[in-house]
């Protein structure tokens with residue numbers, strides 16, 4: 001399988017009175033055709049990593065190739081092959097929605113007529129046609145985000161980078177965004193996205209790298225990552241009076257890995273649930289069991305297990 | 314799927330197409346704001362001519378050059394120079410400051426498939442183009458607005474053309490250098506610390522030779538590129554007035570374009586690449 005992105009001991013130190021090591025010797029392999037997620041909290045080094053892959057940040061050491069081209073050796077040619085949606089709204093405010101896309105096509109060498117045709121078709125298929133002659137400031141956040149994606153893919157890039165594409169979107173727009181990305185993926189575009197939404201990474205990505213303090217803690221499929229949290233099942237018990245007294249006997253049940261005492265709930269991390277559930281209910285019953293919910297571990301659990309802290313502070 | 318573009322020819326074609334696309338975008342934006350542009354270009358020269366060449370004589374405070382040339386004639390090359398420089402700094406630098414820092418709009422052009430140096434050169438040359446349009450708007454205004462007589466004697470068209478073109482590239486380069494060096498909150502500072510001294514000490518209102526009356530100032534202003542724009546245009550438009558030797562102005566403007574251009578190209582690279 002050929003690699004869309006290959007980073008080798010890639011580092012970035014921002015110079016200054018107190019140099020900041022934003023990315024600390026990471027190795028990354030993004031297979032062609034994948035949706036790849038970089039997951040990490042604020043300041044983890046996601047934007048810096050994407051910046052180095054997209055020719056915007058010059059690596060301090062190490063090497064990164066994008067579609068086989070070294071980004072520091074041939075930035076213009078790398079740019080030709082990638083599309084980038086940055087973390088900010090960078091729409092051209094002096095041009096209409098239509099012109100934002102049409103001029104973008106011209107920057108990538110399309111002629112006047114093909115550029116116009118491409119802009120028209122894309123706006124149509126992304127549901128932005130009726131905004132074609134509007135100015136970008138008048139778009140809602142979700143529409144602006146969609147237009148940024150339209151613009152980024154207008155020159156038929158092989159590889160699309162998106163830096164926190166769903167930040168600031170309401171749940172509905174977020175789901176619409178996921179559909180757009182899945183559609184692009186189906187049409188053969190490799191996608192690299194950063195996010196700090198676990199659910200987003202879980203839903204979209206075939207591979208996820210968890211990054212923290214500039215280092216990649218782990219990189220695998222979402223399923224494999226979740227299996228790392230040796231628990232198969234998380235059972236949440238809503239109790240009238242959750243207490244150490246109830247927790248102790250539960251902890252001693254075979255197959256229960258860990259019991260956490262929370263606000264009105266007891267959380268059990270179990271290796272498997274077959275046959276165990278009736279015993280749990282039996283033990284918890286006297287403490288006033290009101291509700292029971294069973295779920296699989298999430299990437300959030302993975303992150304907490306890896307770093308000892310929650311992703312969203 | 315793109316085939317690797319390896320030959321120098323197709324690479325040059327890609328860069329050229331990209332450069333042209335960005336130029337088209339800038340012209341489109343300029344056309345869309347043509348009214349604002351023209352108004353900005355016209356207002357200041359109009360008021361200078363009106364006050365100095367019309368109101369002053371009426372209230373008996375006429376300013377005359379030593380050899381009895383009307384002040385309007387002295388002002389004409391100066392104000393064309395002023396228009397070129399003012400457009401260079403204002404119309405290139407200020408939008409650029411915002412595009413780089415505040416709105417990050419330049420992002421899409423930075424990600425275009427051409428070297429960042431070429432993007433900087435596009436900014437410089439488009440600034441020069443705007444300066445040229447400004448000159449072509451201001452000159453007829455000064456010449457035909459019937460407030461005072463202007464005596465223009467163009468002796469050498471090649472000289473005038475060379476001075477004009479080098480003046481506009483100097484202005485574009487200055488705009489690029491300033492625009493990439495400043496942060497948005499420094500704009501008012503730029504106006505008072507750079508624009509004002511450059512304009513008032515740019516030999517716009519007096520030929521350089523007459524500064525002999527204040528010798529230290531006559532030396533100090535030689536660091537101001539606008540001096541060579543004004544003096545070069547005096548040599549081109551009103552050679553009957555005292556002016557610096559044309560080749561001095563031409564060399565100085567060439568050097569100014571090169572230095573300011575180099576600062577601007579480096580500035581843009583530093584600002585858009587980390």
Ligand SMILES: Nc1ncnc2c1ncn2[C@@H]1O[C@H](COP(=O)(O)OP(=O)(O)OP(=O)(O)O)[C@@H](O)[C@H]1O
Nearest residue numbers: 014020022040041042043044045046047048049587
């Ligand atoms: N231009 C810069 N100069 C100096 N330090 C920087 C620069 N850009 C980022 N940093 C620092 O590098 C570290 C990583 O930043 P980066 O923007 O890559 O993180 P991130 O994962 O994208 O965070 P977020 O989720 O907030 O976008 C941070 O400590 C940040 O302060």
Ligand SMILES: [Mg+2]
Nearest residue numbers: 046047087163
């Ligand atoms: Mg970021």
